[in-house]
Amino acid sequence: MKKEEASEVLFEIMRGLRSGVTLTETNFEKGIDVPLTGDYWNFDAVQMVYLFCEVEKAFHIRIQPKHLVNYQFNTLRQIINLVVNYCQQAVNKKEAST
Numbered sequence: 816m817k818k819e820e821a822s823e824v825l826f827e828i829m830r831g832l833r834s835g836v837t838l839t840e841t842n843f844e845k846g847i848d849v850p851l852t853g854d855y856w857n858f859d860a861v862q863m864v865y866l867f868c869e870v871e872k873a874f875h876i877r878i879q880p881k882h883l884v885n886y887q888f889n890t891l892r893q894i895i896n897l898v899v900n901y902c903q904q905a906v907n908k909k910e911a912s913t
Contacts, residue, residue: 816874816898816899816902816903817899818895818896818899821874821895821898821899821902822891822895824873824874825870825891825894825895825898826838826840826843828866828869828870828873829843829866829891831869832862832865832866832869843891846891847890847891847892848890848891848892849890849891850889850890851863851866851889851890851891852889863888866894867883867888870894870898874898874901874902876898876901876902876905878897878901882897
């Protein structure tokens with residue numbers, strides 16, 4: 816999966832989580848490197864859990880706890896990179912088994 820594809824899916828996930836707030840591509844790009852729990856996105860713990868679950872479901876991945884502890888699920892760009900890495904690992908694993 817390419818970063819652009821992951822970004823498009825994540826944008827749609829964020830639109831669903833930000834009900835009542837109009838999320839545009841410009842706003843998404845502006846906040847791509849901003850911590851989700853900061854003033855720009857203002858996510859609380861519950862919203863972070865929803866985002867986490869939606870990302871795992873949408874991309875068919877299981878994010879390891881070590882990535883949460885190391886703050887790799889803190890910004891949209893970090894989530895995109897994490898998703899791309901997980902998807903690439905799955906492809907590599909599948910190719911190695913054939």
